[in-house]
Amino acid sequence: MNPATSSVPTASVADAVDRVAASVAALRTRRMGTSAAFAWRPGVLVTSAAAVGHASRVQLVLPGGEAVAGTVRGIDPGTDLAVVTLDGDGPALVERRLDPPARTGDFVFAVGRDAAGVVHASFGHVGASGGAWRSWRGGQLDRLVRLDGGLYPGLMGAPVADAQGQVLGLASAALSRHHGVVVPGPTIDRIVDVLLAHGRVQRGHLGIAAQPVALSPAMRAAADTAAESGLLVAGVGEDGPAARGGLLVGDVLVAVGGRPVPTLDALRDLLGADQIGSRLRVVLLRGGARTELALEVGEQHWEPRC
Known part of the structure; x- marks a missing residue:
């Protein structure tokens, strides 16, 4: 997060940091060193999946200084x-912030804890705010809340709060290249x-990489479609559903399951867990x-592909 100037009195911010810090534990893994986790429900902490990796057990340092073991119940x-x-x-x-939603320009801060139990915080503003969006x-995230900068080390998985200490959500550096989300x-x-x-989100x-491409009048006539764009297949995963079904690099997807696919999001919307x-x-x-081909929908495992 970027250094921030704020009209909020310093003492009030310090008090808010203390309130949030009471819910924050340091999370130690070999993958990322020390990150943050915080109590969302009784006995349930949330943190960053990127920080946890494939670990099944993690070490935590609680606000009182106790070192305890935690069980990873699932990652998404x-x-x-x-x-x-x-x-x-x-x-x-x-303490959660329920309403109103964060606005661009709102003052916010993130709170972490290092391996020795020392609290640290970063202060900034909401850089962008909007409706539901897909990473x-x-x-699928219910709302876009992007910070005005990246995250300092140790703040992966940290709670992000407003000036009153009410938590908006969890800080992630894995969903945007340049900004915390x-x-x-x-x-x-x-x-x-x-x-x-279930331990995972299905x-x-x-198993493809694709990009939108405009359909010329001749292409629309050949495909018998009124759609103005489709998806150009730029890559096909080895032994994935598309490869097994005969899809090739250079193919242009026009419709899947009877519905047009002008964008990657349109394709992803068709590939829910029920499919x-x-x-x-x-x-x-x-x-x-x-x-025409018939492709069997597979389950996604980590790969950032449709």
């Missing part, structure tokens, strides 16, 4: 969320439910001629 790279549970009592729960990893509270609630129940995929294992009819152009 799509929203960069991981859930860790404790056998005993955990930190105090964060490059395919995860706040995974909002409603998204955390939704993903925590799934991870506690998303369908075809995994089903076969979808794909209409495409190959060498300028219309072709």
